[in-house]
Amino acid sequence: xxxxxxxxxVVGGLxxxxxxxxxxxxxxxxxxxxxxxxxxxxxxxxxxxxxxxRQRGGANQEPQVVEEERxxxxxxxxxxxxxxxxxLGITARELEILTLVARGLSNREIGVALFVSENTVKxxxxxxxxxxxxxxxxxxxxxxxxxxxxx
Amino acid sequence: xxxxxxxxxVVGGLxxxxxxxxxxxxxxxxxxxxxxxxxxxxxxxxxxxxxxxRQRGGANQEPQVVEEERxxxxxxxxxxxxxxxxxLGITARELEILTLVARGLSNREIGVALFVSENTVKxxxxxxxxxxxxxxxxxxxxxxxxxxxxx
DNA sequence: AAAAGAGTCATCCTTTCGGGTGATTTTTCC
DNA sequence: GGAAAAATCACCCGAAAGGATGACTCTTTT
Numbered sequence: 001x002x003x004x005x006x007x008x009x010v011v012g013g014l015x016x017x018x019x020x021x022x023x024x025x026x027x028x029x030x031x032x033x034x035x036x037x038x039x040x041x042x043x044x045x046x047x048x049x050x051x052x053x054r055q056r057g058g059a060n061q062e063p064q065v066v067e068e069e070r071x072x073x074x075x076x077x078x079x080x081x082x083x084x085x086x087x088l089g090i091t092a093r094e095l096e097i098l099t100l101v102a103r104g105l106s107n108r109e110i111g112v113a114l115f116v117s118e119n120t121v122k123x124x125x126x127x128x129x130x131x132x133x134x135x136x137x138x139x140x141x142x143x144x145x146x147x148x149x150x151x
Numbered sequence: 152x153x154x155x156x157x158x159x160x161v162v163g164g165l166x167x168x169x170x171x172x173x174x175x176x177x178x179x180x181x182x183x184x185x186x187x188x189x190x191x192x193x194x195x196x197x198x199x200x201x202x203x204x205r206q207r208g209g210a211n212q213e214p215q216v217v218e219e220e221r222x223x224x225x226x227x228x229x230x231x232x233x234x235x236x237x238x239l240g241i242t243a244r245e246l247e248i249l250t251l252v253a254r255g256l257s258n259r260e261i262g263v264a265l266f267v268s269e270n271t272v273k274x275x276x277x278x279x280x281x282x283x284x285x286x287x288x289x290x291x292x293x294x295x296x297x298x299x300x301x302x
Numbered sequence: 303a304a305a306a307g308a309g310t311c312a313t314c315c316t317t318t319c320g321g322g323t324g325a326t327t328t329t330t331c332c
Numbered sequence: 333g334g335a336a337a338a339a340t341c342a343c344c345c346g347a348a349a350g351g352a353t354g355a356c357t358c359t360t361t362t
Contacts, residue, residue, distance in 0.1 A: 258318075273320075273321095286320075287320085
């Protein structure tokens with residue numbers, strides 16, 4: 001995490017330099033308000049990056065595509081069996097793909113939903129299929145349920 | 152690393168320029184600094200989030216919306232929703248095939264298990280897929296669970 | 303600096319699936 | 333007995349899925 005601080009500092013310094021350069025070139029006359037706004041912008045941009053980067057995704061684009069599916073009742077909450085997941089070496093991205101496979105989406109649809117190519121989806125599928133010991137996607141879904149990876 | 156800073160700086164500078172151009176065009180009359188700063192903050196927070204998620208190649212959100220469903224192995228406590236089945240005109244044989252599809256068997260394996268040809272399995276599949284409104288077997292499984300036809 | 307892990311994307315090739323169509327044989331029910 | 337429903341099987345064709353492999357980028361770790 002020291003690396004994050006370092007990068008943050010470097011980026012921030014460069015940004016401030018750029019901003020000051022811009023200010024000296026064009027804005028120094030009569031516009032102290034913009035400098036203030038720019039500083040706010042920098043702070044919030046950093047905050048946004050921190051938000052977007054931490055934990056591999058707090059806010060992003062695809063939830064509406066995924067969440068738009070109908071919700072089957074309001075049963076008890078499901079939580080992934082993290083022991084199983086880590087024991088099998090299944091990454092978060094692979095589990096994400098497996099979840100969409102279980103919802104009946106095709107590889108192409110998953111790619112559209114997650115903004116990646118169909119080939120990437122196929123790669124993730126192949127890996128997670130191998131990890132759960134399946135040779136078909138329906139089998140992978142069944143195995144995922146048995147292993148507590150899917151609701 | 153440094154390329155990021157460079158891109159960030161350039162893009163940020165361009166954005167600031169655009170914002171200021173917009174201000175020159177439309178906002179110069181009402182110089183309410185707080186609103187202006189807040190707008191910049193929101194825009195740049197979104198920009199930062201976009202940047203953050205770009206590098207990470209998306210994110211994984213664990214969908215917490217799940218269906219109520221526990222016994223995954225067809226354990227005790229599940230009974231087929233006969234109303235749904237009859238309402239959709241699904242025959243017993245078709246439901247049988249659908250059950251094996253949900254277990255992850257291929258058409259060939261199902262044929263072997265039920266002592267019929269693969270072509271017959273495909274015919275049953277096509278019919279039941281049409282009846283539950285699915286175009287893929289994984290989708291049919293999901294629909295079957297939603298409709299109370301599968302555990 | 304090097305290595306490892308994760309994610310992304312691509313190509314080639316084979317198998318499986320799914321749609322459409324047509325047909326024959328049971329089974330069920332009036 | 334005959335109609336209707338269900339089950340069975342076959343063929344063709346296009347699309348989807350899956351396996352194998354290689355490569356590139358970014359991040360974290362060593």
